[in-house]
Amino acid sequence: MNAPARGSNEGRGLAVRNYFFRWAPALALVLLCSLAVFPEAATPQQQERATAQFDPRDLSGVWMLTEGTNAFEGFGPETRPPMTPQAVEIMGERIPARSVPYPHLSNDPEHQCNPAGFPKLLFDTEPTEMMQLDDRLLQVFQWEGRLRYIWLDGRELPSGESLDNLGPAWYGHSVGEWQGDTFVVNTTGLEERAWLDRPGHPKSLHARIEERYTRLDAVNMELLMTLYDSENYTAPWEATRRVFTLQPAESYTFFGWKGVFSGVTESICAPMNEVGYNDRFRDPGTGVR
Numbered sequence: 001m002n003a004p005a006r007g008s009n010e011g012r013g014l015a016v017r018n019y020f021f022r023w024a025p026a027l028a029l030v031l032l033c034s035l036a037v038f039p040e041a042a043t044p045q046q047q048e049r050a051t052a053q054f055d056p057r058d059l060s061g062v063w064m065l066t067e068g069t070n071a072f073e074g075f076g077p078e079t080r081p082p083m084t085p086q087a088v089e090i091m092g093e094r095i096p097a098r099s100v101p102y103p104h105l106s107n108d109p110e111h112q113c114n115p116a117g118f119p120k121l122l123f124d125t126e127p128t129e130m131m132q133l134d135d136r137l138l139q140v141f142q143w144e145g146r147l148r149y150i151w152l153d154g155r156e157l158p159s160g161e162s163l164d165n166l167g168p169a170w171y172g173h174s175v176g177e178w179q180g181d182t183f184v185v186n187t188t189g190l191e192e193r194a195w196l197d198r199p200g201h202p203k204s205l206h207a208r209i210e211e212r213y214t215r216l217d218a219v220n221m222e223l224l225m226t227l228y229d230s231e232n233y234t235a236p237w238e239a240t241r242r243v244f245t246l247q248p249a250e251s252y253t254f255f256g257w258k259g260v261f262s263g264v265t266e267s268i269c270a271p272m273n274e275v276g277y278n279d280r281f282r283d284p285g286t287g288v289r
Helices: 019-023 027-037 044-049 085-092 160-166 272-280
Strands: 061-067 128-132 135-142 146-151 171-181 183-187 208-215 218-226 242-246
Touching: none
Parallel strands: 146 171
Antiparallel strands: 061 128, 061 242, 128 135, 135 146, 171 183, 183 208, 208 218, 218 242
């Protein structure tokens, strides 16, 4: 596992700490992480960027979560509908990292080098690049070095026998379309073993998640998300509103190498690198070795 890239715009928090650092007991480290995720009031330069001209249907660029809860706080803790008995049973078997002294004592599959899954990875506070092509939109995540396809070629969202044949996927099967100036994405076929969020909420194979991306100005993009999963929840679940901010090139340029994979090290958990990963990322501040 390697550290995320750090550019010159350190105040914007592009080099957001690995989520395991959030579990260091030192209060100073917790405050530092909070400042990285939620930046201070906009500077005159940032205000000028926000008021610049922009194409509302152009989502390309490198974005980072700057407003709204991240994966630790959950999908939408203040809006969760009642859970079904099945979901209550599943939750009873899960150990979120924040309920134990050290993250590695959690049974979140992500802590064993498994993918974070969708939508949890989308809520991570590291850069995500969006690339628009004619027939698809790609989301490239710095964390995990992950690529997500959102299809724009008119295909139907899989359901019934089609979905059963495709089976589950860590990041599901996604199709998108433009509704006015809002980009609407629907995803289904999610891997049930991956948690919905870090508190451990479940999601089913047949669940559907709708994302609605709308550019608010030249540098800010709103994401509204709703989970439809009657197997686990008694009503649709609206997630916390989140805002992503377009990052300037210098904030993801390191030693002249630009891009979301431009850091000194890679943000990938690999079993063969487990010792170095544990020493440098999982265990600092916890006293565990």
